[in-house]
Amino acid sequence: MLDFLVIGAGVVGLAIARRLARAGREVIIVDSGSSIGSETSSRNSEVIHAGIYYPTGSLKAQLCVSGRRALYRYCATRGVPHSQIGxxxxxxxxxxxxxxxxxxxxxxxxxxxxxxxxxxxxxxxxxxxxxxxxxxxxxSTGIIDSHQLMLSYLGDAENAGAALSLRTPVIRGMRKSDHWQIGLGGDEPDDIKTRHVVNAAGLQASQVARALGLAPDRVPATxxxxxxxxxxxxxxxxxxxxxxxxxxxxxxxxxxxxxxxxxxxxxxxxxxxxxxxxxxxxxxxxxxxxxxxxxxxxxxxxxxxxxxxxxxxxLSRDPRADSDFLIASEADHGAPGLVCLYGIESPGLTASLALAERVAAGLGVPPSAEDAELFHTR
Missing domain, CATH: 3.30.9.10 (D-Amino Acid Oxidase, subunit A, domain 2)
Structure with a gap:
């Protein structure tokens, strides 16, 4: 049985898959698109944000600051093109x-x-x-080649044993006694069993959550x-x-x-x-x-x-609202073994490694020594 199914091959889904695979877990990444990061992850300003704008104490503020530090370290060690231009x-x-x-x-x-x-x-x-x-x-504000970053995350994940399946939408899902039964569409429809599901589907996160059978009142509108x-x-x-x-x-x-x-x-x-x-x-x-x-x-x-x-x-259309990231676990939606990420907009790219760390820690998956070092405060 699979350990983790990660839904969404954008920058955050790939960062999560990388983090889980490098901790020794068996991971498959699926995405309905024909290439990685074809939506929000490749259609943005490609800015590494400092953490200036977000409400103090919010997930955006916390994960942008820690994620930015980790991202600069990661890019330096992996040769991902970037520049701290200010x-x-x-x-x-x-x-x-x-x-x-x-x-x-x-x-x-x-x-x-x-x-x-x-x-x-x-x-x-x-x-x-x-x-x-x-x-x-x-x-500390900079710019980055987002596509090269995603390729680097994917390379790390695949080197640790993860697999990617594109043009593979999630059609349905059902929680069984100790696992999820997930129906996949696309060119080669299949049903797979997995202990855990991470919904990092970005623009489609709410749609995917409904396909997984979550109660409507447990799924926020996107x-x-x-x-x-x-x-x-x-x-x-x-x-x-x-x-x-x-x-x-x-x-x-x-x-x-x-x-x-x-x-x-x-x-x-x-x-x-x-x-x-x-x-x-x-x-x-x-x-x-x-x-x-x-x-x-x-x-x-x-x-x-x-x-x-x-x-x-x-997560809100109210222009006065400061919409935060939402990382929903069993306590939020009642479904064991499922994590859903909603409202992952800017600074999601900057915070991608920190979001991955938060998700993995919440699932009880310890980091590799190298990944722990990314967040080490010097």
Whole structure:
């Protein structure tokens, strides 16, 4: 009988499978897609977050900070492409100063101890194209090649004996006396027995939980927040660091990110949708220009080109709510041997190793010596 079935081959599912397999457990990963990380994990800003924004004590705050430290260590040992380029968090008018100060205090409470308050002159010395009235520098923010990270997680898992099956949706599930009977669809439908199930299906996590037979009142609704990205065409990149304005309801504001090749991207915005749809309306650029020009006044007309969009799974559609991660175990849903992860949006990539550690620890699976070292406080 299988030890663990991990549903979802995004960055978090792969991190969990890696952690369990390296502890000597027999693991199979299934995903309904045709490639790993084809949804949220490959359609984001590819930012390693410091842990600034999240409510103190929340899972997002705790796991972002510990996960960020572990992720930098992991990337260094595995050769995963990344760069700790830093981020400027900016107030663009005097009314935003209190918000910036509140974020600085929240970050400190969350364990982010390396923020630096910058004068306008110091901020502009770093980024001459920038407009602001106040700024914070986050040196521990970085960027990463998310696909290479997922390949590294998968390689570690497979080297430890795990197996991956793509185009394999979970059709149904039933809890027996001491195991789960899981019905798998796809090209080669099958029924398998497993002692434990980890539902890390991202956008489909609620749907999968219902397929596993959980009572409707034990399955939270997943809401879809679409984020659109535009790239800057032509000329030299105006920034060498990430630039973030003040957060907005449902997101962190239309910000500047860079990929490892230096390409400038702006986004994401927040567009609530009722079903998964990855089309990008070029006309949304009309709202990007005024938002970007608050901190980058020199942005030229007609310089934004549609890039891609991603969808974030959120547990609340209320823009005033700070939706947290939810790791639901038997105490939450009543089903033994099942862990469901809901609302795993940003900073899920940054927190992926920490999420895996939290899930494995909750299941009583100790880490390998190397994985324990990733979280060792120096």
């Amino acid at each position: 981020k400027l968090l900016v107030a663009t008018d005097e009314n935003q100063r209190p918000t910036l100060e509140a974020l600085a205090n929240k970050a400190l409470a969350n364990g982010v101890e390396d923020l630096h308050i910058l004068s306008v002159a110091a901020a502009k010395a770093m980024e001459p194209e920038l407009h602001c009235v106040a700024a914070l520098l986050s040196p 809401h879809f927040a679409k984020g659109n990205y535009f790239t800057l065409q032509g000329g030299k990149p105006p920034f060498s660091r990430l630039v973030y304005p003040m957060p907005e309801p449902g997101g962190l504001g239309v910000h500047v990110t860079l990929d490892l090749g230096g390409q400038v991207r702006f986004g994401p915005d927040v567009e609530w949708i009722d079903k998964i749809d990855y089309s990008l309306d070029p006309d949304r650029a009309a709202k990007f220009y005024p938002a970007i020009r608050r901190y980058y006044p020199a942005l030229a007309d007609n310089s934004l080109v549609p890039a891609y969009c991603g969808i974030r799974p959120k």
